[in-house]
Amino acid sequence: MNEKQIRKKGQIEIMGLLVIVILISLVIFFSLSFNLKNSVNEAPVKQDFKDAQTTGNFGTTLLETTTNCSRSIRDLLSDCAFTQEVNCAGQTSCQLANNSINRILEETLDKWNYNYTLQISSDSELVTDFNKTGCDPAKTKSVTTDITPFGTTFSSMKLTLKICR
Numbered sequence: 001m002n003e004k005q006i007r008k009k010g011q012i013e014i015m016g017l018l019v020i021v022i023l024i025s026l027v028i029f030f031s032l033s034f035n036l037k038n039s040v041n042e043a044p045v046k047q048d049f050k051d052a053q054t055t056g057n058f059g060t061t062l063l064e065t066t067t068n069c070s071r072s073i074r075d076l077l078s079d080c081a082f083t084q085e086v087n088c089a090g091q092t093s094c095q096l097a098n099n100s101i102n103r104i105l106e107e108t109l110d111k112w113n114y115n116y117t118l119q120i121s122s123d124s125e126l127v128t129d130f131n132k133t134g135c136d137p138a139k140t141k142s143v144t145t146d147i148t149p150f151g152t153t154f155s156s157m158k159l160t161l162k163i164c165r
Contacts, residue, residue, distance in 0.1 A: 055161045058108070063159065067100045076100070081122035081157055098128055105130055115164040122157045 063074040069088035076097035079086045086093035101118070109116050110132065118130040 051163045054114075055163055059159045059161050062101065062104060065100070065104065067096055069096060071096075073097055073100055077120055077127060077157060081125070081127045094128070101128070101130065105132075109163075117160075117162045117164070119160045120157060121160070127157065 063072065063077075065073050067073065067076065067088075069086075071086065071088070071093075076086060076093040080092070080094035080097055084093060086096075088096055091099070105116075105118070114132070116130075116132050120127045120129075
């Protein structure tokens with residue numbers, strides 16, 4: 001082979017390598033853009049799922065928490081709403097439940113910087129209400145509400161926890 005043919009063959013090989021590099025770059029670019037697009041769309045779904053799990057688990061755990069008077073918050077709230085017979089360390093069941101719930105909220109949702117509204121009601125009457133400043137359901141999206149019925153066989157209560165963004 002003469003020198004022109006060798007040079008032409010080298011140029012064709014370089015062009016072939018350049019085409020391969022460009023194709024690989026395009027594949028990487030499109031795969032990265034596709035992956036980033038999917039992760040951006042999944043973020044709100046993941047946050048909604050996290051908030052739903054937080055509200056459900058928090059409501060269940062809150063009601064089953066035992067206070068320093070050896071009574072669960074569930075029992076104290078039921079007593080507060082219906083009979084008001086419990087008195088422990090000079091506090092009524094309503095006072096003890098509110099103080100315990102407030103302490104738990106300060107140590108959990110407040111520390112985690114959640115905006116929330118927690119309402120506990122019996123039938124249609126509000127028993128207690130906790131609202132962290134900045135949680136305005138009219139202005140802020142309420143992500144989820146977990147309703148946990150509890151109480152006596154004659155009447156029921158519900159716990160409603162809204163986490164706002």
